Amino acid sequence: MTEKNFLSRVSNKVAQRALDSSIRWLNKRSDQYTTYRQRPKFADAIGTRGDRPLDVEPMAIVMQGPLPVPDNFTYETFAIYRRHMPDVRLILSTWADTPEEHLDPLRNLGVEVVLCEKPDVAGLFNINMQLASAGAGIKKAVEGGAVWVLKTRVDQRLYNPNVMAELAAMAKAFPASGGFEQKYRIFGIGYGSLKYAPYHVTDQTVFGHAEDMLKYWTPPLRQDQAPSHFPLSSHDIYTQVPIGEEVRFAAPESYIATQYLTRIGRDLDWTIQDSWAAFRDCFCFVDYQSTDFFWQKTQTWTRLELLHRYDVIWTRHEMTFGHWMLLYSGMLSPEAAERYEGALDQLFMSPIEVTS
Numbered sequence: 001m002t003e004k005n006f007l008s009r010v011s012n013k014v015a016q017r018a019l020d021s022s023i024r025w026l027n028k029r030s031d032q033y034t035t036y037r038q039r040p041k042f043a044d045a046i047g048t049r050g051d052r053p054l055d056v057e058p059m060a061i062v063m064q065g066p067l068p069v070p071d072n073f074t075y076e077t078f079a080i081y082r083r084h085m086p087d088v089r090l091i092l093s094t095w096a097d098t099p100e101e102h103l104d105p106l107r108n109l110g111v112e113v114v115l116c117e118k119p120d121v122a123g124l125f126n127i128n129m130q131l132a133s134a135g136a137g138i139k140k141a142v143e144g145g146a147v148w149v150l151k152t153r154v155d156q157r158l159y160n161p162n163v164m165a166e167l168a169a170m171a172k173a174f175p176a177s178g179g180f181e182q183k184y185r186i187f188g189i190g191y192g193s194l195k196y197a198p199y200h201v202t203d204q205t206v207f208g209h210a211e212d213m214l215k216y217w218t219p220p221l222r223q224d225q226a227p228s229h230f231p232l233s234s235h236d237i238y239t240q241v242p243i244g245e246e247v248r249f250a251a252p253e254s255y256i257a258t259q260y261l262t263r264i265g266r267d268l269d270w271t272i273q274d275s276w277a278a279f280r281d282c283f284c285f286v287d288y289q290s291t292d293f294f295w296q297k298t299q300t301w302t303r304l305e306l307l308h309r310y311d312v313i314w315t316r317h318e319m320t321f322g323h324w325m326l327l328y329s330g331m332l333s334p335e336a337a338e339r340y341e342g343a344l345d346q347l348f349m350s351p352i353e354v355t356s
Helices: 003-029 070-084 100-108 124-143 163-173 210-216 234-240 243-249 252-263 272-282 296-302 321-329 334-345
Strands: 059-064 089-095 112-116 148-153 156-158 186-189 205-209 283-286 293-295
Touching: 059 070, 059 124, 059 163, 070 089, 070 100, 070 156, 070 296, 089 100, 089 124, 100 112, 112 124, 124 148, 124 210, 124 234, 124 252, 148 156, 148 163, 148 210, 163 186, 163 205, 163 283, 186 210, 205 210, 210 252, 243 252, 243 334, 252 272, 272 283, 272 321, 272 334, 283 321, 293 296
Parallel strands: 059 089, 059 148, 089 112, 186 283
Antiparallel strands: 148 205, 156 293, 186 205
């Protein structure tokens, strides 16, 4: 062991003990319960494997976005997927100007690389960049015979070794309803499927049948501009524009979901009630714990397992599987959302003024 490695290991142990002591202090002295979770950064520390044999149809994981990502995250994620799910096709869809030094190791791992040209217009919140790379990767998966497709990001990881088979099983267990032109439900995974923002389905990690996913990720590129009264920056739109306007004119998540809903024959009225009905009929949502979801960009910055508040009902509240199940089962009617419609006039991350 080199001196550098020895000092690093000692420093890590000291930091770990300091962290443990701080959490014990907080749990004893503060008015909050605090826990934490550690996940391996690198594939060589993974000892888990997926169950086999599994009776599943052909599957593909499409990872999209620019390289590189810190800690060689994308390569290590693909290496974990190769260990956990050796029969699943692995596809990276990224930009044509990506240096070969970042691509060759992935090809050697057996990852299929799709190189895309950047669209002329990036679109609000770079939505066209996302649609171009995601759409190209999913087309590659479909051309190769995939029946089930997971679209994810280069900075996100699902540690559950059976995640693809479990998602396909859920899709078959909860058939789509409403009589629309889709084979199975679209599954939202990870951050951004919001309970109180119309049609705001996460655009980060999404799963579905290949035909549905191709339809979901190939809407027209967005050429429109934000309304003239909107702030100029994406951050200011997010923090200063009421939810009702933002989801309708700016949010990529709602644009992609509503384009899909329109294409499969569903009308929209841009209320939370109708959003809940669409969630009940056409979508499903999977909790972080079920997939062991990790988002390097946000979770290493916030140091939080998920964004959640106990002190208020707030506009950033995620649509969980449990919430969705209430709608699916009929125990909760979409009409119950009427008392939350005031959220459309409020900002993201703010408490909701609930009507009785």
